[in-house]
Amino acid sequence: MKKDIILCGVGGQGILSIATIIGEAATEAGINLKQAEVHGMSQRGGDVQSNLRLSTDPIWSDQIPTGEADVIISMEPMEALRYITYLRPDGMIITSSKTFVNIPNYPDEAALKSELNELPNVQLDIEAIAAELKSAKSANMVLLGMAAPYIEVLTVEQLRKAVSVIFARKGDAVVEANLRAFDRGVEASKK
Amino acid sequence: MEKKLLLGDEAVALGAIHAGLSGVYAYPGTPSTEITEFIQTNKEAIERGVRSRWCTNEKTAMEAALGMSYCGKRALVCMKHVGMNVCADAFVNSAITGVNGGVVVLAADDPSMHSSQNEQDSRFYGKFAMIPIFEPSNQQEAYDMMSRAFELSERLKEPVLLRVVTRLAHSRAAVEIGKAADQNKLNPATDNAHWVLLPGNARRNYLDLIDKQNDMMKASCESSTNDIITINNSDKGKWIGIVACGIGYNYVREALNGIKDNEDNYMIMKLTQYPMPVEGIKQMAEVCSEILVVEDGQPVVEEEVKKLVDTSYKVEGRLTGRLPRTGELNPDNVSLGLGKENNPLFRPAKNLAGRPPQLCQGCGHRDVYTALGEVVKEYENARVFGDIGCYTLGALPPFKALASCVDMGASITMAKGAADAGLWPAIAVIGDSTFTHSGMTGLLDAVNDNSNVTIIISDNLTTGMTGGQDSAGLNKYEAICLGLGVDPDHVRVVVPLPKNMPEITKILREEINYKGVSVIIPRRECIQVAARHARERAKQNNK
Numbered sequence: 001m002k003k004d005i006i007l008c009g010v011g012g013q014g015i016l017s018i019a020t021i022i023g024e025a026a027t028e029a030g031i032n033l034k035q036a037e038v039h040g041m042s043q044r045g046g047d048v049q050s051n052l053r054l055s056t057d058p059i060w061s062d063q064i065p066t067g068e069a070d071v072i073i074s075m076e077p078m079e080a081l082r083y084i085t086y087l088r089p090d091g092m093i094i095t096s097s098k099t100f101v102n103i104p105n106y107p108d109e110a111a112l113k114s115e116l117n118e119l120p121n122v123q124l125d126i127e128a129i130a131a132e133l134k135s136a137k138s139a140n141m142v143l144l145g146m147a148a149p150y151i152e153v154l155t156v157e158q159l160r161k162a163v164s165v166i167f168a169r170k171g172d173a174v175v176e177a178n179l180r181a182f183d184r185g186v187e188a189s190k191k
Numbered sequence: 192m193e194k195k196l197l198l199g200d201e202a203v204a205l206g207a208i209h210a211g212l213s214g215v216y217a218y219p220g221t222p223s224t225e226i227t228e229f230i231q232t233n234k235e236a237i238e239r240g241v242r243s244r245w246c247t248n249e250k251t252a253m254e255a256a257l258g259m260s261y262c263g264k265r266a267l268v269c270m271k272h273v274g275m276n277v278c279a280d281a282f283v284n285s286a287i288t289g290v291n292g293g294v295v296v297l298a299a300d301d302p303s304m305h306s307s308q309n310e311q312d313s314r315f316y317g318k319f320a321m322i323p324i325f326e327p328s329n330q331q332e333a334y335d336m337m338s339r340a341f342e343l344s345e346r347l348k349e350p351v352l353l354r355v356v357t358r359l360a361h362s363r364a365a366v367e368i369g370k371a372a373d374q375n376k377l378n379p380a381t382d383n384a385h386w387v388l389l390p391g392n393a394r395r396n397y398l399d400l401i402d403k404q405n406d407m408m409k410a411s412c413e414s415s416t417n418d419i420i421t422i423n424n425s426d427k428g429k430w431i432g433i434v435a436c437g438i439g440y441n442y443v444r445e446a447l448n449g450i451k452d453n454e455d456n457y458m459i460m461k462l463t464q465y466p467m468p469v470e471g472i473k474q475m476a477e478v479c480s481e482i483l484v485v486e487d488g489q490p491v492v493e494e495e496v497k498k499l500v501d502t503s504y505k506v507e508g509r510l511t512g513r514l515p516r517t518g519e520l521n522p523d524n525v526s527l528g529l530g531k532e533n534n535p536l537f538r539p540a541k542n543l544a545g546r547p548p549q550l551c552q553g554c555g556h557r558d559v560y561t562a563l564g565e566v567v568k569e570y571e572n573a574r575v576f577g578d579i580g581c582y583t584l585g586a587l588p589p590f591k592a593l594a595s596c597v598d599m600g601a602s603i604t605m606a607k608g609a610a611d612a613g614l615w616p617a618i619a620v621i622g623d624s625t626f627t628h629s630g631m632t633g634l635l636d637a638v639n640d641n642s643n644v645t646i647i648i649s650d651n652l653t654t655g656m657t658g659g660q661d662s663a664g665l666n667k668y669e670a671i672c673l674g675l676g677v678d679p680d681h682v683r684v685v686v687p688l689p690k691n692m693p694e695i696t697k698i699l700r701e702e703i704n705y706k707g708v709s710v711i712i713p714r715r716e717c718i719q720v721a722a723r724h725a726r727e728r729a730k731q732n733n734k
């Protein structure tokens with residue numbers, strides 16, 4: 001069994017910590033993993049993405065072929081659209097619904113949303129939820145929670161545990177806040 | 192055995208530490224930076240006293256590594272591909288002196304130019320210097336190859352080049368970790384004739400190097416990672432040869448797995464150590480009706496393979512268009528090269544816009560460009576020659592400030608050349624780290640010629656572009672400029688903040704109007720690094 005995941009967003013939105021957590025869960029579960037990250041230039045408010053490949057078989061390429069991604073997990077709706085050629089016909093987009101506009105030629109929001117809605121997708125205003133939980137920094141964990149049931153090669157519990165492992169060195173309060181955010185995400189994707 | 196999830200860069204770093212490394216010498220550059228950063232913070236490396244501070248540039252790094260090797264110890268030099276240009280003199284000549292302790296030079300190439308000015312292939316440098324090259328195909332090989340590379344370097348008494356590309360450097364996978372070997376003892380070389388490259392000695396050494404070529408070829412042929420793999424699909428099918436270099440091998444395997452009902456048979460040479468095993472290629476040509484060369488970067492191997500076979504024999508690759516002439520390999524273009532097009536269901540989105548990187552909000556470079564923009568428009572022919580760093584983003588909207596950006600240090604020397612040609616005002620913008628890397632010598636030229644240039648050293652107290660590494664000239668910039676002979680009245684320091692705009696623009700006008708070399712140093716810490724420092728201080732206080 002394999003899961004090919006594209007993580008994407010805008011530099012600074014925290015997609016690499018999502019990748020780290022999935023990586024931790026996969027290593028703990030003894031599942032093969034390759035994760036290609038983007039470092040450098042594109043991190044200053046530019047688009048960022050990471051290819052995450054999980055499999056019980058050996059993995060060759062670090063990059064996902066087009067039409068092979070099972071899941072696109074995105075911190076920003078337009079960024080999700082950037083990678084749709086990678087999505088499998090039976091794939092799923094899991095994205096924050098809130099646009100991040102830091103360019104003058106950002107597309108019309110209504111048109112963007114209607115294009116997104118023609119594709120298989122789950123959307124949620126993760127920032128609003130994180131704000132409600134009074135932990136704005138955990139928006140990415142809400143997103144990971146939403147995506148968790150779709151990752152399948154790893155259970156929601158395994159991912160949840162990895163959240164506590166990765167945040168452990170930042171103290172109990174941070175772990176708690178991120179687990180709450182994660183749980184809210186899981187709940188939301190059940191609806 | 193212990194397994195660790197490591198970036199390709201981290202695998203190289205840990206492999207080197209475990210190979211008994213005594214020192215890493217490096218200048219930051221994407222995608223190589225994480226190697227040295229790993230060694231700087233790795234507990235084992237710290238306990239073993241591995242030398243790891245950043246160097247001023249790639250040439251100082253290469254030479255210091257050679258000095259450590261002279262004393263019998265193992266040294267690693269790391270850089271991005273264009274750094275090879277900067278250290279080329281030392282690098283090529285280190286093959287003539289040879290080495291004592293093992294030397295591995297790591298060059299991280301950046302096909303597709305994710306964060307670079309070109310996609311030059313460092314394997315050309317290895318061939319040019321006539322030394323062995325290693326090119327791992329995955330993280331595990333990167334880790335394992337470090338000790339093999341050091342051993343080969345010490346056995347042949349030559350430096351070894353290790354080439355990685357962005358996709359390996361910045362991709363994570365689990366790596367099995369071995370035990371750490373001891374460092375070499377201090378054992379300085381005594382054979383001066385080998386190390387003093389007077390023509391008489393150099394001629395002898397060069398013949399030595401030529402003699403060693405056979406040993407290098409033998410090492411490649413016997414290499415544990417230069418495999419021949421055959422995939423026999425059907426007796427009816429033809430045989431196709433594939434030379435798959437480094438990570439190209441992964442794309443080939445990925446693509447072949449995806450081709451259904453395939454009757455063709457494949458003989459694949461996985462090439463991870465050079466010189467290329469010539470005999471293996473010749474045998475492949477006898478069995479197969481064509482050879483496809485799959486290499487990330489420039490067509491180095493493709494050209495070599497062509498030379499080995501008849502002109503009528505079909506050798507395919509980047510030169511023939513079977514693979515794209517430029518840009519990195521990926522599973523799609525390699526699959527297409529092997530005859531299968533990946534056809535995604537979903538077409539590219541319509542509501543999409545590029546999102547280029549930008550200077551951070553609140554970055555001091557922004558204030559520099561705002562001031563410069565205001566002043567420059569008062570002068571009809573003003574040109575601002577740029578350089579490499581975060582401040583290069585000043586070339587993009589809204590600033591659109593830069594006339595050029597070529598290589599590290601070129602802002603000052605190009606402004607000088609333009610001033611020599613009669614252009615006025617000729618302005619250079621350079622970062623603090625870039626200035627010490629390669630700007631100082633150009634400034635000396637300008638001073639000696641009393642060129643009419645205005646040089647802005649935009650000092651954010653760090654190497655921002657690559658993630659905030661220590662900058663070699665920290666707190667020394669005024670002293671350096673004065674020492675190189677700039678008139679003290681024309682070395683001006685300002686604080687780039689919006690509230691200081693009137694003062695900054697006034698000073699800019701004064702220095703542009705001064706006939707001679709002037710240096711303006713806008714100084715304010717990079718806000719990302721300032722935030723990191725604040726976090727570190729908070730942590731300290733909590734302890």
Ligand SMILES: Cc1ncc(C[n+]2csc(CCOP(=O)(O)OP(=O)(O)O)c2C)c(N)n1
Binds near residue numbers: 274580621
């Ligand atoms: C020869 C060479 N080495 C390394 C690099 C990678 N690199 C690009 S810019 C830069 C440093 C920039 O630092 P600085 O000049 O202080 O500017 P800042 O990014 O802090 O604004 C480095 C290391 C390069 N492009 N060329």
Ligand code: SF4
Binds near residue numbers: 581651
């Ligand atoms: S990282 Fe630092 S130097 Fe670079 S744009 Fe951001 S604030 Fe400016």
